[in-house]
Amino acid sequence: MSEDASREEKLIRAPGDLVSRLKEAANREGKTLYNYVAEIFEQAVRAYEMKRNLKYVLDVYEILEVQKEAGAIFTPRDILEYSVERIHQEDDGTLQRLWYQTGKWYGVYLKEKSDYPVDAFIRLLQEGRWDLNEVTVKRNQETLEFRCISPLASQERTLLLRNFIEGAVHSLGYRTLDQECFRGIIRLKFSPKALKQETPHDSE
Numbered sequence: 001m002s003e004d005a006s007r008e009e010k011l012i013r014a015p016g017d018l019v020s021r022l023k024e025a026a027n028r029e030g031k032t033l034y035n036y037v038a039e040i041f042e043q044a045v046r047a048y049e050m051k052r053n054l055k056y057v058l059d060v061y062e063i064l065e066v067q068k069e070a071g072a073i074f075t076p077r078d079i080l081e082y083s084v085e086r087i088h089q090e091d092d093g094t095l096q097r098l099w100y101q102t103g104k105w106y107g108v109y110l111k112e113k114s115d116y117p118v119d120a121f122i123r124l125l126q127e128g129r130w131d132l133n134e135v136t137v138k139r140n141q142e143t144l145e146f147r148c149i150s151p152l153a154s155q156e157r158t159l160l161l162r163n164f165i166e167g168a169v170h171s172l173g174y175r176t177l178d179q180e181c182f183r184g185i186i187r188l189k190f191s192p193k194a195l196k197q198e199t200p201h202d203s204e
Contacts, residue, residue, distance in 0.1 A: 062120070063128045066113070070106060074129060081154050088156040099160045103167025111172065118144070121168055130161065141192075144174055148186040155183040162186045 014022075019033075026036035047054050087095055106124070110117040118139075125148065126135045134149040146165060150158070162181045165188055170176075174190035181187075 059123055060127050063124050066106070066109065066120075066124060067128060069109065070102070077131065077152065081157065084156045084160065085154060096160060096163045100163040100167035103164035103169075104171040105167075106164075107168040107171030110168075117172055121172065125165070143177065144169070144190045144192065146186065146188045146190075150184045153184045158183055158186060162188065 022037060023033050026033045029036060031039075044054050047057050084095075107117070107121065110120045110124075114120040122135070122137050125132060125146075130150075131153060132148050132150045134147070136147045138145040138147075146169075148161070148165070150161075153161070158181060162179070165186065166176060166179075169188070169190050174192050176188065177191045178189040179187065
């Protein structure tokens with residue numbers, strides 16, 4: 001008897017509309033519903049063994065897709081720090097404006113792609129390889145507050161990331177109420193009130 005045939009089979013109850021969607025997906029893949037669902041379970045167990053779950057894996061995949069659409073590439077930290085430091089010495093604010101505009105692009109993109117763009121942006125900061133050790137967010141009806149910590153980030157790169165975050169959050173319909181930015185530490189507080197013209201901070 002084959003290994004597959006020897007496996008004990010169980011009936012699992014599921015909502016009818018979900019089963020219909022699974023059947024449709026299985027047909028598109030050219031697989032039986034049984035095999036398709038078995039693959040899903042196998043991948044769910046695989047994620048569990050990696051101390052993750054499928055939702056987390058898919059959320060990270062979505063973030064990587066956003067990065068891909070934005071044309072982002074991964075660069076070794078030492079090379080990035082060296083490049084930013086050299087440019088910053090002679091920069092007239094152009095680099096910070098570019099990071100701000102890039103942040104705005106991310107915000108617009110997430111509004112088009114996600115039903116919950118603020119949540120998507122928070123995941124982008126937490127999982128998107130920004131070299132951040134900590135990203136905490138406090139939200140209520142009146143304010144949205146970010147606190148980001150990256151002990152290894154230089155002052156120059158910290159400033160650029162601050163402008164990136166501001167650009168993204170501004171495009172999501174917020175304005176800056178308060179901000180603190182030190183080497184490796186960013187705190188930004190926003191209000192969801194109507195935006196006035198926002199500009200990135202000058203080099204500090």
